[in-house]
Amino acid sequence: MSDITIHFVSATGETTHIQARTGQSLMLAAVEANVKGIDADCGGTITCATCHVMVGTPWLERLPAVSPDEDSVLDFTASPRTAGSRLSCQIELTPELDGLTVALPPTQY
Numbered sequence: 001m002s003d004i005t006i007h008f009v010s011a012t013g014e015t016t017h018i019q020a021r022t023g024q025s026l027m028l029a030a031v032e033a034n035v036k037g038i039d040a041d042c043g044g045t046i047t048c049a050t051c052h053v054m055v056g057t058p059w060l061e062r063l064p065a066v067s068p069d070e071d072s073v074l075d076f077t078a079s080p081r082t083a084g085s086r087l088s089c090q091i092e093l094t095p096e097l098d099g100l101t102v103a104l105p106p107t108q109y
């Protein structure tokens with residue numbers, strides 16, 4: 001496990017930088033760091049869609065593919081789903097994701 005840096009950009013353009021451990025999910029890292037805008041009501045069991053983030057180039061291509069379960073829950077995000085939409089509870093942090101930047105939706109509800 002090593003520390004990597006993640007950047008969260010809010011819908012109003014504020015950026016929050018956090019240090020996160022590899023091996024944990026992006027959602028858990030955000031919750032532990034009190035990142036506003038990641039609610040994660042279900043605790044990572046792929047049922048709530050309140051851990052929605054949007055991922056852009058080049059990071060999106062470096063993430064594992066969307067599973068069928070993640071794909072169906074992404075249809076229930078409060079903010080419109082985009083091509084880069086992911087559930088942060090389904091993204092495991094790896095050393096290759098050091099510097100990952102994700103956008104937060106305007107709302108999770």
Ligand code: FES
Pocket residue numbers: 027040041042043044045046047048049050051073087088089090
């Ligand atoms: S935490 Fe509920 S779907 Fe990710």
